[in-house]
Amino acid sequence: MLTILLFLGVLTGGRVAEECHRRDYGNGGHVCVCTSTRCDTVPRPTPVARPNFLRYTSNKAGLRFEKSTGSFITTDRLFDNKIVVNANDKYQTMMGWGGAFTDFTGININSLDEQAQDKLLESYFSDHGIEYNLCRVPIGSTDFSKRAYSYADSHADAKLTHFKLAPEDFQFKIPFIQRAKNLSQGKLELFASAWAAPKWMKTNGQYAGFGFLHENMYQAWVEYYVKFLDSYQEQGIEFWGLTTGNEPSLGIIPLIKISSVGWLPKIMETWIRCNLSPTIRNSSHSAIKIITLDDQRFFLPWFVNIVTKFRYFLRYQMVHRLLFQVFKHRTTRDYVDGIAVHWYYDTTFPPSLLRKTHENFPEKFVLATEACLGNKPGQKDVDLGSWQRGERYAANIIEDVNHWITGWVDWNMALNLKGGPTYSSNFIDSPIIVNSSANEFYKQPMYYNLGHFSKFVPRGSVRLGSTGFDNQVPVAAFRRPDNGTIVVILNKKEQVVPITVVDDSRGSAPIELSERSISTFLYW
Numbered sequence: 001m002l003t004i005l006l007f008l009g010v011l012t013g014g015r016v017a018e019e020c021h022r023r024d025y026g027n028g029g030h031v032c033v034c035t036s037t038r039c040d041t042v043p044r045p046t047p048v049a050r051p052n053f054l055r056y057t058s059n060k061a062g063l064r065f066e067k068s069t070g071s072f073i074t075t076d077r078l079f080d081n082k083i084v085v086n087a088n089d090k091y092q093t094m095m096g097w098g099g100a101f102t103d104f105t106g107i108n109i110n111s112l113d114e115q116a117q118d119k120l121l122e123s124y125f126s127d128h129g130i131e132y133n134l135c136r137v138p139i140g141s142t143d144f145s146k147r148a149y150s151y152a153d154s155h156a157d158a159k160l161t162h163f164k165l166a167p168e169d170f171q172f173k174i175p176f177i178q179r180a181k182n183l184s185q186g187k188l189e190l191f192a193s194a195w196a197a198p199k200w201m202k203t204n205g206q207y208a209g210f211g212f213l214h215e216n217m218y219q220a221w222v223e224y225y226v227k228f229l230d231s232y233q234e235q236g237i238e239f240w241g242l243t244t245g246n247e248p249s250l251g252i253i254p255l256i257k258i259s260s261v262g263w264l265p266k267i268m269e270t271w272i273r274c275n276l277s278p279t280i281r282n283s284s285h286s287a288i289k290i291i292t293l294d295d296q297r298f299f300l301p302w303f304v305n306i307v308t309k310f311r312y313f314l315r316y317q318m319v320h321r322l323l324f325q326v327f328k329h330r331t332t333r334d335y336v337d338g339i340a341v342h343w344y345y346d347t348t349f350p351p352s353l354l355r356k357t358h359e360n361f362p363e364k365f366v367l368a369t370e371a372c373l374g375n376k377p378g379q380k381d382v383d384l385g386s387w388q389r390g391e392r393y394a395a396n397i398i399e400d401v402n403h404w405i406t407g408w409v410d411w412n413m414a415l416n417l418k419g420g421p422t423y424s425s426n427f428i429d430s431p432i433i434v435n436s437s438a439n440e441f442y443k444q445p446m447y448y449n450l451g452h453f454s455k456f457v458p459r460g461s462v463r464l465g466s467t468g469f470d471n472q473v474p475v476a477a478f479r480r481p482d483n484g485t486i487v488v489i490l491n492k493k494e495q496v497v498p499i500t501v502v503d504d505s506r507g508s509a510p511i512e513l514s515e516r517s518i519s520t521f522l523y524w
Contacts, residue, residue, distance in 0.1 A: 017041050017128075020064040023442070027380075029060055029387035031433070031442035034123065036115035040064060040443070041128040042455060047484065047524045053509060056456070058448040059517035060387040065448065065455075072507035072523070079500035079510055081469050085477045085487060087505060089465025092358075094478065095367060095406045096134030096189065097454035099124070099413035099431070101180075103138075103145040104421060106172025108414040111436035120432060120441055121176065124413060125183035130451030133187045133459050135180070136369060136409055137173065137239070139194035139228050140166070141207075142246070143258045143424040144412055148196055148207040151228065156200035158220040163227045174235050181237075187459070191241030192228065193294055193369070196259035197221060207259040211251055218271050221261075222279045229285045241289040243340050243369070244268060244276065249295050257424040268292070269326045277335035292326055294340040294369055298349040300357045327361065338365040341405075343396055344375065354403035365406045371396065372411040373446070374419055374429035381419035381427035387516060389429060390445025394490045394518050397453055398474040401463055410450060414441065452520045456486050473497060473513070487521040489513060 020032035020040040032040050042065040045054055051072040056065045099105070109117050123129040141149045145168065154162045181188045196207045201221060204211030213221055229239055244263070251262020263271075277290060293299060327333040339357065354366060373389045374381045383389055397408050412430045419427035431447035457478050464485070466477035472493050478486040491497050491513040501509040501521060513519055 017043055017065075017067070020062075020443075022062060023385070025384040027383050027385045029385040029390070029445050030062060031385045031444055032064060033440055033442055034116070034119050035440045036113055036119065039119040039123060041122075042130070042451070044127045044131075045456070045522055047482070050524070051506060053521055053523035055511070056452065056520045056522075057514065057517055058445075058452065059514045060445075061514065061516070063514070063517070065451070070509060070511060072503070072509045074507045077508075079502075079508060081473075081497065081499045083469070083473075083475050083487065083489060083499055083501050084467045085485065085501065085503040086465030086467070087479065087485065087503065090479070091463040091465070092365070092401075092404050092406050094401070094457055094459060094461045094463065095365065096132075096459045097130075097408055097450065097457075098132040098135040099410040100136040100138065100370070101173050101177055102142055102412050103168045103172050104415060105144070105413045106168075106176050107146075107421075108416055108434040108436070109176055110172060111416075111434060112441065113439055116439055116441065120414065120434075121179055121183055123432070123443065123447075125180045125188065127185075129183075130447070130455045131184070131187075131458070132180075132454055133184060134189050134191070134240075134407055134409060135177075137177065137190050137192050137232075138246075139192050139225065140196045141168070141259060142195045143426055144415075144420070144422050146421070147423055148259050150196050150198040150207075150224075152198045152224065156198075158217065160220065160223055160227055163224065165228075165231050169231075174232070174237065177237055178235075189240035189459075190237065191243065191289070191291065191369075192225075192239050193243040193246045194225070194261065195246045197224070197261045202261065208250075208257050209260075210254045210262065211260075212262045212267070213271075218275045219279070222271075222275045225276075226279060226283050226285065229283075229288070233284070239285070239288055241291050241338070242280070242285075243291045243294040244272065245294060246370075247295045247342065248293075249299065258426075265326045269329055269332050272326070272335055273329055273332040277332075281335075289337040290335060291338040291340045291367065291369075292336050295342060296345050296349075297341050297343070297351075297353055298345055300339070300341065300353040333361075336364065338367055338406075340367050340369040343368060343371040346396060346399075351399050351403040354400065354405060358404035366404055368400050368405050368408045370409065370411050372428045372430070375426065380429075382415070382417060382429050382433060384433065384442060385444065387445045390447075390449035391490065391492060391516065391518075393446050394449040394452065394488075395474060395492070397450070398476045398488065398490060401476050402474075408450070408453070410446075449518055452488055452518050456480075456520050456522055457488075461486065469499075473499070482524070484522055484524045489519050489521070491515065491517045491519075
């Protein structure tokens with residue numbers, strides 16, 4: 001028996017993979033149930049010799065990172081359904097994958113016992129989990145907090161002498177960030193985004209609703225950011241990036257319950273140029289990446305040019321006459337490192353907006369920083385086991401990376417069975433759902449579909465050219481830092497699809513994709 005286990009350990013890179021314990025809730029798929037004593041794992045792959053390849057498959061029928069092997073062949077035979085990898089065509093370098101350390105992510109993890117907490121964090125961050133490496137940290141509260149709050153709520157004070165982190169930071173964010181950093185062995189990078197400003201800094205005197213910063217508070221708001229970065233630095237937590245604020249559009253929409261700071265692009269351009277960037281670049285956080293927008297894809301024409309804006313937004317002409325490109329001033333353009341986008345209207349607005357943004361600003365990275373399901377009217381908040389939801393994640397990721405997105409970050413990493421809690425009552429779904437009363441958590445198809453990228457496409461991978469044969473079988477290809485090639489293929493069809501992966505440096509690999517599946521191919 002010991003010999004068999006050791007043999008299996010060699011095959012799986014030194015660790016025996018634990019299997020998924022399935023549970024079907026009747027929603028078109030199943031979850032994998034994890035407890036304090038058991039949880040499925042996916043060991044890090046080890047290289048295989050040519051002409052062999054590794055294949056990992058997850059599907060609606062129940063496979064989860066099912067590992068198999070195959071070989072490329074050299075043949076003159078002509079195959080149908082070819083997926084061609086163009087290894088000489090190189091595009092953007094990938095930054096990574098992850099989720100957000102919201103208050104309620106921490107609260108839900110904390111509702112489990114210590115051993116189950118370890119299993120959940122390992123599932124995301126360890127070398128036998130899906131290896132998240134890029135995560136978002138809210139500055140203060142979000143709609144997934146018990147309450148709206150900032151770090152300077154006591155009274156108006158532009159010098160911020162009363163600034164201090166909230167109890168939520170010390171209970172539900174910092175401890176889990178530190179544990180995740182340890183599990184990732186130093187590979188975890190963080191970026192911060194602010195939702196709520198102190199009420200006294202805003203024109204409406206409220207956290208949410210139609211409101212902007214008072215002009216005389218522009219510098220105080222930047223100092224607020226610096227104090228946050230300093231406070232986390234004191235806890236041993238450094239940040240890779242900082243966005244200019246979550247969804248500035250929320251602050252120009254009345255009656256929205258989500259905390260926000262409203263910005264118009266012309267005003268934001270001035271704030272970045274005159275306040276944010278000079279202050280950050282002269283602080284101890286001078287190397288941090290400054291990322292703008294952090295809002296929906298359909299705002300990207302604001303960052304390009306007038307022609308592009310009016311081509312896609314003719315019915316918004318009156319509004320857009322009030323707007324100004326953030327990058328119009330050359331100094332501002334030089335200060336900003338990247339652009340952050342959210343996914344919520346991607347089915348309405350084309351991915352060509354991403355490509356056009358890259359073409360006009362090729363020196364800026366574009367990062368997808370928030371996604372979730374269950375947020376639209378008529379959708380179930382939590383849909384336990386839904387394969388369709390996982391499939392939507394994978395389809396969006398493939399579309400994004402093939403249009404210059406450099407990484408993809410989910411929203412809450414762990415919510416409860418209702419999709420919360422949330423003080424603003426906007427319950428949603430999450431890749432992991434926690435059932436604290438049973439001391440167990442459920443890995444959803446969203447977790448696995450995202451994991452087919454985060455596990456096998458590490459930071460520093462470069463997207464390669466690839467061509468497919470059917471929009472129901474989308475594909476993306478990458479070259480890893482260890483010189484391995486990754487090909488991720490999604491089969492959205494209800495039938496088995498025979499395909500052939502073709503790489504001129506390897507040959508052809510005819511295989512079958514099971515119905516409603518995602519497969520990751522890896523070869524060196």
